[in-house]
Amino acid sequence: MAEGGTARNHAVAHVLEEIADLLELQDEQPFRVRAYRAAAEQVRGLAVDIAELDAAGQLDAIPGVGKALAAKIHEYLTTGQLGYLERLRAQVPAEAVALLRVPGIGPTRARQLIKRGITSLAALRAAAERGELRGIPGFGAALEQQVLAALATPEERPARLLLGAVLPLAEALAAELAQHRAVRAVSPVGSLRRWRATVGDVTLLVATAEPDAVIAALPNLPGVERVRAEDAWQVLEHAAGVPVRVVLVEPDAWGTALLFWTGARAHVEQLAARAVARGWRLTPAGLVDERGRRRAGADEAAVYAALGLDWVPPELREGAGEVEAAAAHALPTLVTVADIRGELHAHTDWSDGADTLEQMVEAARARGDAYLVITDHSPTPAVAGGLSAERLREQHRAIAALNAKLAPFRVLHGAEVSILPDGRLDYPDDVLAMLDVVIVSVHNQFRQSREAMTERICRALAHPMVDVLGHATGRLLGRRDGYAVDLEAVIATAAAHGVAIEVNGQPDRLDIEDVWVRRAIAQGVLVACTTDAHSRRNFDYRRYAVGQARRGWAEARHVLNARDLDGLLAWRAARRAAHQQG
């Protein structure tokens, strides 16, 4: 499994995280809280089903899982419940854990709120609107405004789920379902199939001629706690805390149902309009002509073909010109994960990464990449353990030594260099000159004015040794909006200086987003599909970066790291030469 997660692992991880939140609200020792969080992260990233480890008595082989956690995980796996968690839930209002997700509120302030009976987001919002928050110790007028702003879109914020958090779960459930004898086909649909950065829920479409048999099997899927029928679908309550819907359709309606459930609405409406123009009707049950004959239904591509269209990749189905392009046989040949030749943005334990240089390199090689650019932090985010010029030189020697052993694989030496508040870079030019690839990113002073931030970034892009702009908006999905910046101007500046712009694959970043990818490539800017890996496992994020690039209509020729090593080096050499002449 690409991401190594099974639905069961996610459920266990979710349970451990809930315990951590509840303990934190009880003012439990921070290291104990951290132990649960660390274990949850390990479990989430397991490459095997945790139930198999349990059966083999190997739970404590998971890093961060000792005797106590192994016993709790075992209890949960075998009984579906956990007494310890139930006791915690009885002591702390369960919905209060949501308070911890509000920017500016940590455990201390959350406890103050709970003490005053403010135990939900709704209660928090009401208190803020009444101006009552500022009277609570640890709160002031500014924080009250900040809370109000964060809760301004009460439905939107907490409800949207990160693509990277739910796709592995959806795939795991789909894989389980696919093994059922009565299931002909199964696919995630909706915004998930379109690879939107955030999704509202997980919906799985299942083709079957025996719906009752499939429904009977749903409660046995790993992590599923309850199943109930609702409208035309089955709703699974999953231990991972993600709403999952299962929709069952007859196999001969699979193609049209897939199309309708995938959306987006605007796309489907345009298809329906084309059908109407022919005197036909497009419905979830099939494409029907003027005489009532079915023209298509079982196969999605056949539906498009019958309407005179090329099949449209789900990532493009937003009603943004893709139907016209499909009619003109002018759809882009979208970049794929297989097109990517190497990683351009990765951290090691020299700065804030978890793994060693050697481990990262070996993992990249094992994945079949041709090169890996190591880009640890420059000094300024001191918290990230950024490298001094001296340490950077030391790392340079370490990389040279590795390269001597690894050819034809190539480790390139780069850095993620902070853009200082005035637009200068965090290393002097003679230090930058030693690097193969220079990524520049904003890491502090997020609250500058839009004009100041735009000028700051554009000034950095004009620096002759800068190759790639990292996470251009700084957004963290579900946590904070990007900083105010004129991306139009940034893209124009990147185009003028031949700088590439990153599509960062971290699930909570996905920065820049799809619409800006499309703008960038239209202006001749290359995009870089990176993982910003802080561990070997993060290399799995590549598909999210590629997904966003695909949503932005990017082809392989628009993607910097779809070039092979020689192509990458030639690109860089040409840019440096142009600067020296200019």
Added chain:
DNA sequence: GCCGTTTTCGGCCCGACTGTTTTCAGTCG
């Protein structure tokens, strides 16, 4: 809570910045 050990207790991610404070809580990568 886990981990590793000079093997059973002490360490576990440092430090600047911001807002709310007069000593601290939360955030940043």
